[in-house]
Amino acid sequence: MEWLYIVIALVVIVAIAFWFLRGRSGTTTAAPTTEVAPPPVTAPSRGLRDRLGKTRRALSDRLSGVLSRSGFDDDFWSDVEDSLVAADVGVKAASTAVDAVKRRKPENPAAVRDLLAAELIAQLAAADRHLETGGDPSVLLVVGVNGSGKTTTIAKLAQQLDGPERPVLLGAADTFRAAAADQLKTWAGRIGVDIVAGDSGADPASVAFDSYHAAKARGAGVVLVDTAGRLHSKSNLMDELGKVARVLRREAGDIDEVLLVLDGTTGQNAIEQARVFTEAVGVTGIVLTKLDGTARGGVAIAVEQELGIPVKYIGVGEGVADLIPFDPEAFVDALLGA
Template sequence: MHVDQIPVYVYVIVAVVILALLGFVLLRGPKAPPGGYKSTRDPDDPIPGGAGGDGADGSTDSGAGGAGTTVKEAPSLDRPESVGSRMARLRGRLAKSNNVFGRGLLALLSRDRIDQDVWDEIEETLLLADLGSEASMDLVEALQRRVKVEGTQDPNHVKAMLREELLKLVDPTMDRSLAIDRKDMAPAVVLVVGVNGVGKTTTVGKLARVLVAEDKDVVLGAADTFRAAAADQLQTWGNRVGVVTVRSETEGADPASVAFDAVKTGIESESDVVLLDTAGRLQNKAGLMDQLGKIKRVVGKAADVDEVLLVIDATTGQNGMVQAKVFSEAVNVTGIVLTKLDGTAKGGIVVAIQRALGVPVKLIGLGEGPDDLAPFDAEQFVDALLD
């Protein structure tokens, strides 16, 4: 059949099909990445529902989508270990890692005669455990008073006496609960900060597992956009427990925009908690602190930041104290996460850091396993030291 013999209605049908296909493609827009969507808003677009503004550093606090963020979801799920189960297991690890500290103090206090040389040894043991000079002196003075009155012959009596005084220093009255409850139709927002190398991203992933085990709906925000592997690492943690991860596909994107998108995603999905991972290193300390301040300001346009957790590597000892003070000056730290506590006999860092900042240790990490993170319990901690 020649072309001029093809009926007119065939041309009409072909034209209608082509127009329909073009309309579908145009209406559908750009293809979304696997497992989520990619924001198409421009980095300089104003924040929907709120006015943008200049930050203290002179930069503009851009709104959602500035980093071209993507929401990634998980294909397969793990079931995290329950909090009660991990607490029992971690106590055993803590007792093993700090047994030199506890045994040493008990041995010194159980001597038939305790002279000034023994007290000097006791103070040295406390200082080596990173208890801090002020706390060490307070504990030695309290023990000296009790030894004069009560004596130290009975080992059980010695242990009970030491336990009571150590517990006072650790302070069981501090509120160690996490602010992880929804409020005013918005999720709780937890900002996790700290220098690189302390296990910050890993801590965020492990904390997500803790919350999932408590039946919380969680969103992760990969606001550490300066370390290429950070977002991938965080997404892997999220994938294991079915937690959504909001990230940017552009390395070095605006962390505040990613954080804002994560919170908006949490609001829209009616999640319970949004956990925000942040960078730990920039060219200078001032730049890092300004960035954290900006993240908090931008996120605050969508929902309040309820918790700022500072991650400290327990093996760094007094260096961790310096880090803690710097971060506390930049953001209102509400709690401490001590990682790698199983790798040191310096359990006294708990007391020293609480005294320096006036905020409690809320979580401790005792190993590299996915469920090696648990709420800090003052009594269990002291019992583990003396076990």
């Protein structure tokens, strides 16, 4: 009988071991489902509403509070205007929109919100936002203050514009910071585009010159020139940038786009930056970055209203896919929509 007990004990031990191992291996195979999928390369990984969530919440919370009050008296309209100004929409854009809505005599809060959205969209409707890439090669110069997101924006644009017909070449004319060319080289390698870089301390205008001629010689369709970040108040650095633009204009006949990259989190200071850069190099379009991290995203409307320069793209994240053409309707809807 003893052998029977031994056999039963062995069977029980084997069964327990089998059950235990199955449980362990189940955990192992389940693990990959918790891995984060890499972000898609063609569209932002989250919706615009989600990306603009901070501004949306700030604006909506404040506006909802105002709209819940009874009676649309002068205080009411002035508080509606303040809600927009707090989201950095700008005093001019906010008061124009509120005056127009007031004249339409809306009867309920939902109508106020809808008319406000329509007015803001109407203010943004006239601008031409297409990215000019007609040159052969097209020359796009990217400028802005330190850390605004120029190099990242160049990588994002390169990803979108590069193709077999019109390959992109990057020009690393930020020779001021030793690591700047390396940062752009890393992006170029990741995206798979050509790059021309100068030595640290080299004349940025000569790197821009070399980039343009390399693009021409190698059959590139688009050359994107990165520049060092500079404070708009430093006139010697603005002169240096002016020289880069002059050299490119002379060599290429014209520059297709001078894109000013503005950090959306800086709010109204962006307006002053835009003014000075426009005087120095003739900005043709604005890229407003970091709108995913700010409650002041309304500055997109203010910048355009105050300067008459179209916002062409908005940056809504650090990933290479997180740059989207600025679409006023989608933007205003993301901020104010129900």
